[in-house]
Amino acid sequence: MLTVFANSWALLLGMLLLMLGNGVQGTLLGIRGGAAGFGTLQMSIVMSAYFAGFLIASRLTPGMIRRVGHVRVFAALGSLISAVLILYPTFENPWAWAVGRIIIGFCFCGVYVTAESWLNNAATNETRGQALSLYMIVQMIGIIAAQAVVLIPDASGFLLFVIPSVLVSVAFAPILLSISPTPSFETTKPMSLPQLFQSSPLGCVGMFLLGGVYSAQFGMSAVYGTTAGLSLAQISMFVAAFYVGALIMQYPLGWLSDRSDRRRLVTIVAAVGGFASILAVLASGWFTALLVAAFLVGGMSNPLYSMLIAHTNDFLEVEDMASASAGLLFINGLGAILGPLGTGWFMGAVGAEGYFIIIGALLFILAGYGLYRMTQRAAPSSEDTHGLAPLAPMGSHYSVEAAQEVAIEEAQEDSRNVA
Template sequence: MIKMLAGVWPLLLGIVLIMLGNGMHFTLIGLRGGIEGFSAAELAMVTSSYYVGFLSGARYSPLLIRRVGHVRVFAALGSFMSAGLIAFPLLTDPWAWAPLRLLVGFCMSGIYVTAESWLNDAATNDTRGKVLSAYMIAQTLGIIGAQGLLTLGDAGTSVLFIGASILVSISFAPILLTVTYVPAVEVARPMPLTSLFKGSPLGTLGIFLLGSVYATQAGMGAVFGTQIGMTATQIALFVAMLFAGALLLQYPIGWLSDRMDRRKLIFGAAVLGAISCALGWVTGGSLWPLMAAAFFAGGVTTPLYALFLAYTNDSLPTEDMAAASGGLVFTFGLGAITGPLIAGWAMETLGPFAFWPVLGTTFSIIALYALYRMTQRAVTPVEATEHYLGVVPTASPVAVEAAGVWAAEQAGAERDAEQDTQPSAR
């Protein structure tokens, strides 16, 4: 592990710093928006704009990289993102924030594509699983750590936005000063949604709904906290709990994923998410029950993303996995654009606590559809499934494809090893 980290630590350090800046800005939007008197519907539009940009970046940044190169794209996107973060407190209007968020989303997606290309190229077949796992942990730790930094300043001033911009700016130094090779960026053309749904109805619909859940949690969680009167510190803790739960529940859910019918695990995780949302709804604003609800509702969201990827790969031939990964990332993005808009409208119409019923209903639909799909398709034997790898929803198609290839290779190698030992056992 130490030898593996020695080769990629600059990339991982850069990712942590980027996530510190991006994680700060996600929560700051809700905090500053509340101070400026923006409505939940306006902030939902701002949140959805980020995911419009993120989807666009995933599509077009590989083309930019092939045209002008990794270093130029990486540096340019970093500059634009840093400038965008500083501009938020200068242009305190939701109609100005929406294009700024789109710009930041585009830049973040392109940064992910570039960094993940370098990271994937630095890994070998033996270390790719560990490298990707370390990368996913670095992303999550960066988001959690960002919430702690929010307590060091006042969201009503420009200080925290400037701090986020500085973190993003300096994050490129360890990467650009150590990376010398220029890997090729090859992202498969996404599978058409009709073909994807035909191959895996549960994976396709499930990941669309999960995109709605994730974006609502990440983008509207701070808005919810602001509107019910939480302090800035409490809001930061609330958002941190959403991601801390994901960090701690990822391993046990992943361990179970390789040992049982994944549809049952999807059902169980979605039910836990729905129950957690019901807890958040009935608490009446009590602090620690809200934190517990955030921990478990957020805790099942990220593992569910990796579960849907693994389950979909189980249903497809190996040669279709790369295209399916791109299709799933696109489908997730569509859900991420839609979810905050629905939540924002509900919170505007019914009050801030509508945040929880919207999430709970979405989790319930996932659970019910998983239950229905169990009656429509025979269970895939555990020994025929691909390995689970804890991919996070913020990963670009580059990391998702790499994770799918690694999972298929590992599962294939284990099946070959078992076949080789059978004759000698007899």
């Protein structure tokens, strides 16, 4: 692990600063939108726009990199992110913010694709899994630390928009000054969605539902806090609790996933997350219980991302694993676009509690579908299952493809050992 860090510290430092900037702007818009009088439906459109831009970029960025190279794409998208962050307080309008979020979502996806391809290129077959784990930890730490930045006093109304802009601008310095562009960039042709669904219905349905859950956490948690009347410090702790839970629970749940029927574990974990959402609704006004609920929802829902990818791999041939990743992330992206829209609409209808009602409903549907799938076919044998690579649902398809490579290599190694 230390060797991986030594070889990739500049990239990881840059990504930490990028996630700080991204985490600040996501929470800050939720708070400032409420202060400006934007309705929950308007804010849901703003937050959903990020994931729309992200999904568009997942299709277009590889072609951009092949045409002009990693460095140019990286620098250009970073400049756009920094510019949009500065413009947010200048145009305090939900539609202007939505356009800005589309641009930022597009740019962050492109930045992730470029950074993850560099990381994958720098890793060896033996260190790729460790590199992905470090990358995920850095992402989570950046989002968590960003919630403390939001607490900095901002009398002028501009400082908290300037800080993430500066963080994003500075983030590119260690990366661009220390890493050479990769010599080539290849992407795998995606598996068709009907083929993917036939291979793993639970993987497809689960990734769609999970997209809605995650985007509600990432995009609407600060909007919930504002609507519920939480103080600025409470909103910061509330948002951070989701990612602290995700960071702490990722590895123990991943360990269990490699040693049990993944469908059963997916069902149990989703149900626990659903009950935690009920706790949040019942404990309205009790902040400590709200933090516990957010910790559990984040700790249960985020590891499901890796578990569903690993579950899908269990029903695929080794050579099909990489091609399945793009389809899974496309499905997840569709759910992520719809998640804030549905959450914002429901919060507008029933109040702040609608936030956790929607999250709980999505997790209970996932748990119920997991139970149903367990009646439709037998679990794969332990010889046919593959290891889980921990991933956070905030990267691009490139990190997922890299995780698939880890699973492929482990599967091939297991085959050689059996032989």
